[in-house]
Amino acid sequence: MPRFLHTADWQIGRQYSRFAEEDASILADARFTAIETLAALATEQAVDAVLVAGDVFDAQNLSDRTIHRTFQAMAGFTGPWLLLPGNHDAALAESVWTHAQRLSAVPDNVDLLLTPEVRVYQDLGFAVLPAPLTQRQTYNDLTEWFDRADTPEGLLRIGLAHGSVEGQLAEEIDSTNPIAADRAATARLDYLALGDWHGYKTIDARTRYSGTPEQERFKDNGAGQALIVDIERPGAEPQVQSHTTGQFQWIKHQDTLAVASDIERLMTELDALPPRSVVDLTLNGEVDLSGYQTLLHYLGGAEARHRSFQSHLSGLNLIPTEEDIAALHADGYVGEVIGELRERQEGQGEEADTARTALAILAGMLRENGTTSESEQVESAK
Template sequence: MRILHTSDWHIGRTLHGVDLLADQAAALAAIADLVGTHGVDVVVVPGDIYDRSVPGVEAITVCNDGLAAIRAAGAHIVATSGNHDSPARLGAGAAFAAAGGLHLRTRVADVADPVLLADADGPVAFYGIPYLEPDLARGELDVPDARSHADILTAAMARIHADRAGRPGIRSVVLSHAFVQGGAAAGSERTIAVGGVETVPAELFAGIDYVALGHLHSPQTIDPRIRYSGSPLPYSFAEGAQAKAVWMIDLDEVGAVTVIRHDLPVSRQLARITGELDQLLTDSALSRFEDHYVSAVLTDPTRPADPMRRLRARFPHAVHLEWERPTAGTQLCYRERVRGRSDLEIARRFVADVRDRATPGELDWLDRALTAAAVESEHPGDATERQSA
């Protein structure tokens, strides 16, 4: 049986407020093309299909179109809910969806109820473990003392192993949305820590032929049979240099696996650029980033006027901008920096630090305000009387 492992679609997610739906639709279309080209039998998606528990209409449309394209390419789909999804909403109509080849596992009670899909060598049991929040899942799994993710996942896997024992010789695949020890976060994941303990040991999955993990956003191998596919798109600039991918698994008649990585095309790359604004607008070496999503750090001595508008004249997909003064890293303490300076000098430096150099008119207002404050402090009521006069 040929299986394609993808996860963490996060349909509806934005990048610094910029809509990524077109990019996400293109990524799902690329996955559907892989399914058709390579004759994939089953696509597994272990969680975080949507980015929000209540996705928008446009996000639902992109997701439904992507699922339909994958199914039309010839694959069944087995999917679970992640910590971003709403299990109830995602799982609504699961029984009807299964009739069309979309098998959803979003309920804790169904962890040991596998999706059985057969090839020429017999059935394969796909066990879907949705994201398990310990406080909510311990009652359903009948482990009232469970507190950590490891405790909860241990209980879920115990049920799966018990079901497998009643199906001698059956090949098995587990989908799990969890943070497995040995994995590395990419930077755009939402923490699932409870009491500071969010990781689970890989040993919990012993005996399973293949474990398709979701939650971490970079493709990685915990064990040859235990892998994260990562997200299909970079969702933070920390992931900008990271190649996104899916895993294609061939499961033979005895459960041995052969795994091949397929990199996904990225509609628009991410780039970080740093320098003074005029340099960023004229440096020919930056031409390769003009069609990228851009995050810029400006190092001008004073804050430039209207910097984002000017930056987008060259980099139309700039999405993030910050100003970092060259002197911002000084380690002088505040007392040393203001020693020997007048109140006006201190106020003028404050204005320059948080905004820009004060104009002569602004300096005059600062001087008058400080003088009035000093008079009020020494002779309460005098300033009020002068204002009344």
């Protein structure tokens, strides 16, 4: 019974410019580790071949080192690796694939499916029908030729394609390359392994997206997995199991704070997140000065617990209570400054952010220097 590992969208060479340099480097390196994980999984599960449904690379112009590292990361599995060009690494006349071939970086057990022609693996019991992209975007269904393709009797028919299944994907994806939703049926395929959708998605019993093996977006779509596919014989329905391969979970968390107890609740929810995640936190609402300082102290610790922790507080207004102001001894001119900052933070843009930050800094300094004179306090806050 042939067994396959289905994966796609490795996106090797992807840049993470929105993150701090240290985090960006580690997230990029995790994509190489994902290949090593896939190789170990393929060996552990004793698969007959690894099907990589496009976008092995994120760009055409990559360094020699990046290309060598990619193929070296596959060393843990000595069986066949079948690599299909996608929209990010299309099989152009001059491409990352021709670059890899000139470098002699491609191992003997790695098959580059650069042309739309049947590949027969007689000893392993299957034939592959690939639909490689030869340009970034096409408007014709490159899997159409599958319907007319002949394969040897008694072998599984495995399709490999990269693009958008028509009428199935509601969200925007990387490519406009269309694939007929019923291609597995019209082409008599036993399994159609797809790439381009970065999450795990079942189209029908014989057609699936595996998703990227290492999550790189804030979407809860089943990314960070690979599929083990068993097909007992031609015509039998595939048996598919998903296996976790990713190191980091990407989590987007949004919350609105309205009362003091919301901060405690928020901290409890954030404490429950898996450690070493990539977290994007957005807070709205309002909080008093004491609560804001508690929140900032907590967020400092959270940043240390996770691979990346980005917080967006521009929608959070600081509303000092009468007790806050009284405790700060904010009478006279200091009280007027606090009042003006309170008004300015309710606006939009950089001025509101600056006012919010200034209000928090002023409050902290007043608390720490409560015995100094009012004039000294104001001067130190400028």
